[in-house]
Amino acid sequence: MSIQDYPSRLSDPKSRKTETFSYLPSMTDEQIKAQVQYIINKGWNPAIEHSEPENAFSYYWYMWKLPMFGETNADTVLAEVQNCIKANPSNHVRLIGYDNFAQSQGANMLIKRGDM
Template identity: 70%
Template sequence: MSVQDYKSRLSDPASRKMGTFSYLPPMTEDEIRRQVEWIVKNGWNPAIEHTEPEFASGTYWYMWKLPMFGETDVDAILAELKACHEANPDNHVRLIGYDNFTQSQGANMVVYRGAAV
């Protein structure tokens, strides 16, 4: 058995990967919903960020509104993800689940990918 090499290169924005989920096929709406449900079930605070694809490897992403502290309505979170994507159609949009206990990101996934430059 051999390990697959993913040809990610800084010179090729379309090839760049952003976390574990980016190596898988794009998530369906149902799969995204289940990830949001999992974040809510764990009591994590959802937050939405976005950035231009050419800056996605940087540490700074733009925050979409404030983190949704205490939000448990999955549909409200999905609606905000969609609103961010519609307002920034060329940007990557990611969902973060902040874990209050460990004071770190418990989840981080790109939900919408912008067009690569």
């Protein structure tokens, strides 16, 4: 068995991958909601970030509002995701689950690819 090379190149923005989930087909709305619910069930704090595609490989992404500390309703988080996408239609948008006990991100996934 051989390992497949993925032909991602900086010169070809459409080929760039940003994280593990980006090699998979885009998640459906139901799958995104399941990820949000997982974050909530773990007791993590959901947060939303966005960035222009050309800056996606930088360490700095814009935070959409503050993390949603203590939020227990997945629909509330998803409404904020939609608000972020509406306000920044060309940007990548990612969902984060902050684990305040481990002081780290328990989850981080791109949920909307921006225009390239």
